[in-house]
Amino acid sequence: MAGSAELALQDVSLRFGGVQAIRDINLTVPPGGITAIIGPNGAGKTSVLNVVSRFYRPQEGWVTYGNTNLLTLRPYQVIHHGIARSFQNVALFKELSVFDNLLVGADHLSKVTLVENIFRLPRSRTHERNARRRAERVLEFLDIGHLRNRVAGELSFGDQKLVDMGRALMADPTFLMLDEPAAGLQESQKVWLGRVIPGIPDEYGATVLLIDHDMGLVLGVSSNVIVMDHGAKIAEGPPDEVRNDPRVIAAYLGQEET
Amino acid sequence: MNILLPPGRRLERIGIALLIVVAVIFPKAYGGQDYLISQARLVMIYGLAAVTLNLLVGFGGQISLGHAGLLAIGAYTVPVLGNNYNWPTWALILAAGVTTALVGLVLGLPTGRLRGHYLAITTLGFGLAVPELALSTRVAPLTNGSEGLIVPTPTIGSFTFDSAGHPEAFYYLCLVVVLLCLLAILSLLGSSSGRRFMAVRDSEDAAAAMGINTWLTKVVLFTTSAFFTGIAGALLAFQDGVIAPTTFPFGLSLLFLAIVIMGGMASVWGSIAGALILIVVQVEASNQPGLSDAIIGAVVVLILLLAPDGLAGLARRLWRLAAGLGIPWSAGVGPRLRRQPAAEPPEAGERPPVEVRHGR
Numbered sequence: 001m002a003g004s005a006e007l008a009l010q011d012v013s014l015r016f017g018g019v020q021a022i023r024d025i026n027l028t029v030p031p032g033g034i035t036a037i038i039g040p041n042g043a044g045k046t047s048v049l050n051v052v053s054r055f056y057r058p059q060e061g062w063v064t065y066g067n068t069n070l071l072t073l074r075p076y077q078v079i080h081h082g083i084a085r086s087f088q089n090v091a092l093f094k095e096l097s098v099f100d101n102l103l104v105g106a107d108h109l110s111k112v113t114l115v116e117n118i119f120r121l122p123r124s125r126t127h128e129r130n131a132r133r134r135a136e137r138v139l140e141f142l143d144i145g146h147l148r149n150r151v152a153g154e155l156s157f158g159d160q161k162l163v164d165m166g167r168a169l170m171a172d173p174t175f176l177m178l179d180e181p182a183a184g185l186q187e188s189q190k191v192w193l194g195r196v197i198p199g200i201p202d203e204y205g206a207t208v209l210l211i212d213h214d215m216g217l218v219l220g221v222s223s224n225v226i227v228m229d230h231g232a233k234i235a236e237g238p239p240d241e242v243r244n245d246p247r248v249i250a251a252y253l254g255q256e257e258t
Numbered sequence: 259m260n261i262l263l264p265p266g267r268r269l270e271r272i273g274i275a276l277l278i279v280v281a282v283i284f285p286k287a288y289g290g291q292d293y294l295i296s297q298a299r300l301v302m303i304y305g306l307a308a309v310t311l312n313l314l315v316g317f318g319g320q321i322s323l324g325h326a327g328l329l330a331i332g333a334y335t336v337p338v339l340g341n342n343y344n345w346p347t348w349a350l351i352l353a354a355g356v357t358t359a360l361v362g363l364v365l366g367l368p369t370g371r372l373r374g375h376y377l378a379i380t381t382l383g384f385g386l387a388v389p390e391l392a393l394s395t396r397v398a399p400l401t402n403g404s405e406g407l408i409v410p411t412p413t414i415g416s417f418t419f420d421s422a423g424h425p426e427a428f429y430y431l432c433l434v435v436v437l438l439c440l441l442a443i444l445s446l447l448g449s450s451s452g453r454r455f456m457a458v459r460d461s462e463d464a465a466a467a468m469g470i471n472t473w474l475t476k477v478v479l480f481t482t483s484a485f486f487t488g489i490a491g492a493l494l495a496f497q498d499g500v501i502a503p504t505t506f507p508f509g510l511s512l513l514f515l516a517i518v519i520m521g522g523m524a525s526v527w528g529s530i531a532g533a534l535i536l537i538v539v540q541v542e543a544s545n546q547p548g549l550s551d552a553i554i555g556a557v558v559v560l561i562l563l564l565a566p567d568g569l570a571g572l573a574r575r576l577w578r579l580a581a582g583l584g585i586p587w588s589a590g591v592g593p594r595l596r597r598q599p600a601a602e603p604p605e606a607g608e609r610p611p612v613e614v615r616h617g618r
Contacts, residue, residue, distance in 0.1 A: 053467055079469040091464035093457045095524065104457045107450040108469025114478060117449035118442045124449060131450075171468065 004031050005066030005082070007052065007175060007209070012061030014047055014231075021047040022058065023231035029175075029224075032201060034208040036218045038242075039228035040251060045211045046088050047231075049177050053078050053085050065175065079108055082174030086167070086181060088211075090160040094153030098163050101152050102138055105170025106131040131170070138166045141203065142196065157184035169204055176206040182214045190217055197221045219243060227251070273527055273573070281433055285426040295425045297537055299497055302436040305533035307490040308517040309443060309526050313483040315515070316524035317447060319459030320369075320476065321378045324385025326510035328484050331388065332358040332491020333501050337407035338400055347412040347419075347496075351435060354492035355485045362484020363477065370476035385511045389503035406502025409495045419496070432493055439486050444526060446482070455479050456524075516558050522568025531569045535561070 007029040014022040022044045029035045037045045050056040052063060054075040063070040068081050084105070093101050110127035117124045139145040142162050147155060152163055165181050181197070182190045194217050200208050212218050218225065219239040227235040227242055229251040235242055242248055281302075288294045311325045332354035339345050339353055369380050392401040401407065412419040412431060419428040446452050454475050457465040462472045495501050513536070521532025539557045543550035565572035 055463065055466075074471075075463075075466040076469055076471045079467065085467055087464065087467075091461040091467075093460035093464065095460055096453070096456055100453055100456075103450070104453050104465075104468050104470075107453060110450070112450055114446065114451045114482065117451045118446050120445060120449070127450060167464075167468065 005068075005174065005207075006031055007083075007207075008062075008064050009048065009051070010062040010064075012048075012051060012058045012063060014044075014051060014056055014058045020231050021056075022051065024060075025228075025231070025233050027226055027233055027236070029207060029209050031207050033223040034198065034201065034210055034221050035224040035226065036210040036212070036222035037226045037228060038211070038215070038218055039234075042230070043228040044231040045228055046179055048228075049085060049179055049209075049211065052083065052177065079171055079173070082172075083177070084168040084171040084173035084175070084206075085177040086161070086164040086179055088179040088183070090157070090164045092152040092160055092163055092167070094151070096152055097148070098144065098150050098152055098155070099135055099139075099148045101163055101167050102135040102170050103131045105167035106134055106172070109172060134170055134172075138169050141169070141199075142166050143192075158186065158189060161185065169200070169206075173204070173206045175209070176200060176204070177209045177211075179211050180213060181210070182212050182217050190214055193217065194220050277527070277530065278437070285429050289426065292425045295429050296497070297541055299429050299432045299493075301530075301534050301537045302432050303490055303493045303497060304514070304517065304537065305530040306436045306439055306493070307487060308514050308521065308529040308533050309440065310483045310487040310490060311514045312518045312521070312524065312526065312529045313443065313455070313486075314479065315518055316522075317452070317459065318455045318476065318479045318483075320479070321374070322381040323378050323511055323515070324381035324383070324388075325487065325514045326506040326508065327381075327385040327388035328358050328362060328487040329491040329494060329510070330392070330501075330503075330506040331361050331484075332488030333495040333498075333505065334392065334401060334407070334491075335488065336492045336495040337409045337501065340410035341407065347414060350410075350412075351489055351492045354495075355488040358488025358491060359481050359485035362487075363481045365484075366477040366480030369480065370473045382508075382511075386508055389506050392503045401503075404502060404504075406500055406505070409499055409501060412496050428496070432497075435489065435493060439489055440526060440530075443486060447526070451478075520558055520561050520568055522565075522570025522572075525568065525570030528568050528570030528573075535569075 009025055009027050012022055012025050013020070025044075025048070027048075037048060039045050047056060051058050052065075052070060054070065054073055054077075057071070065081055065083060070078065070081070070083075073081070093104060096104070107127075109131075110123065112124045112127050115121075139148055142165065144159065144162050144166065147159060147163065152160065155163065161181055161184055165178060168176055168178070178197070182193055185193060197208065197210065197217075198221050200206055210218060210222060219242075222239055225235075225237065225239050225242040226233055227245070227248045234251060235245045235248050237245070281298075284298055285295055288298075307325065307329055311322060314320045314322050335354040335357045336350045340350050345353065365381075365384060369377055372380060391397055393403055395403075412428065417427070418424065419431050447455075454465070454470050457468065457470055458472045458475045465472055465475070494505075498505060517532035517536055518529055519532075520535065521528030521530070535557070536554065539554055540550065543553035546553060561569070565575075
């Protein structure tokens with residue numbers, strides 16, 4: 001089942017008053033690989049993520065993941081269908097340690113009750129043990145073991161982005177949405193991240209939907225790229241094809257080069 | 259004990275051990291001084307009540323100005339059930355917790371959707387309403403109106419924990435009950451339930467994205483806090499011997515809030531230390547009639563000037579200082595002590611106006 005479902009947005013439109021954030025968009029993210037959404041500022045990339053994770057309700061359209069109609073879910077139910085996300089402007093639990101932030105990512109995987117937790121009954125202990133083991137693996141995977149006891153709110157923006165990504169990985173997702181994971185990272189870290197992200201589908205069995213401004217990273221790791229501009233999809237295809245698409249060059253790549 | 263405390267929190271462990279040792283030998287050291295023993299019991303009871311408020315305010319990020327109202331529910335449960343049905347003491351304490359938890363649940367269902375000022379006003383209304391309700395003619399047959407109720411003496415088997423006859427025995431009863439409650443609360447806070455409370459406090463959006471039903475989490479927190487507040491209320495009832503609406507003035511809610519802030523947000527032991535200081539100041543200030551409230555206020559202000567993040571924050575800073583000076587066994591300090599440069603904001607102009615919104 002891991003990473004075997006397809007995410008589909010059909011005729012989705014989202015408006016905030018007079019601002020059209022998403023314009024009648026149709027897109028599918030095939031299971032298994034890494035799909036990226038690129039586009040200039042204000043193109044509506046994060047809005048797509050916020051629609052999928054149910055923070056925004058589109059005025060029109062359908063959003064499905066496999067056979068699940070995501071629009072019937074509340075935000076906290078989305079992850080129970082295997083969809084996890086990181087945030088563009090990191091939303092860590094700032095007063096908690098990095099390790100505890102990661103543990104929260106795995107807490108939805110068990111149905112331990114409050115009373116079981118107070119008395120540390122077997123289910124509570126088992127969950128805690130499994131979550132800790134999983135957190136150790138994530139710390140190692142993202143090379144952030146040295147941050148484990150640090151308070152999340154005191155980390156640099158780049159480190160917070162990595163913890164944010166780690167917390168989403170903790171959720172055992174089949175579909176992982178990464179919103180600008182490379183923002184705030186140093187160049188050397190971006191190169192390193194370019195080697196880490198392609199490992200996610202194999203290591204964690206999750207399909208990845210990636211948004212980032214770093215074109216080198218995006219085009220280097222993705223098998224499929226969707227280009228958005230002014231809330232609409234203007235191109236889609238393999239990285240090499242997209243890179244040479246005149247509409248994309250005009251809307252995005254051209255801007256980057258000037 | 260290891261399971262209750264994250265590794266490296268040596269300061270907390272040493273503090274807890276010292277506190278328990280002092281609490282256990284206190285009646286031996288001050289045997290015969292009933293007034294002191296009675297004030298020490300009050301430290302424990304107020305301490306527990308402040309910890310339960312800290313659960314809401316410090317660990318849950320919710321504000322409550324009506325905590326004395328919940329305390330009153332727990333306290334009234336004891337004579338109402340004890341005098342009418344002759345329940346054993348342990349059952350009365352538990353029943354006080356359960357009754358207050360039920361009231362907390364009913365209160366939490368709507369307030370779980372409120373934030374900030376709205377929550378403050380709602381809880382304030384509750385705190386003011388409970389003593390008034392106890393006076394009303396409809397409830398007076400149960401609460402005996404303004405005259406209040408005489409609380410049964412706590413007993414276990416044939417032994418009576420008479421606060422006048424056996425002040426030390428009642429002291430140890432309080433100590434055991436309060437310690438059990440604190441252990442349960444610490445155990446809870448160190449588990450996935452505790453992480454949920456704090457996650458909702460720090461970021462509701464991220465908590466929701468991680469599968470946490472934020473409303474339900476707040477309701478559960480309110481109910482849990484109310485349960486332990488009810489137990490504190492039961493102990494207060496046994497301590498006072500008589501309870502009336504005047505036992506639970508609005509000022510008591512503010513007093514608990516002052517203890518929480520003075521002790522430090524999200525610090526269980528800070529709240530206990532806050533209660534200790536407040537009761538000591540109260541005892542000392544009682545020698546200055548007319549000035550006692552002003553003295554208490556001045557002490558709270560002074561402590562917050564010296565330690566803006568409360569006694570717990572002050573303790574952490576002193577510990578860091580000790581570690582910096584290379585004082586032995588101060589190494590292995592908690593994570594908060596190693597303060598790092600704060601997060602850099604994302605570059606200006608990089609974020610489109612539409613996409614920075616994460617609200618619903």
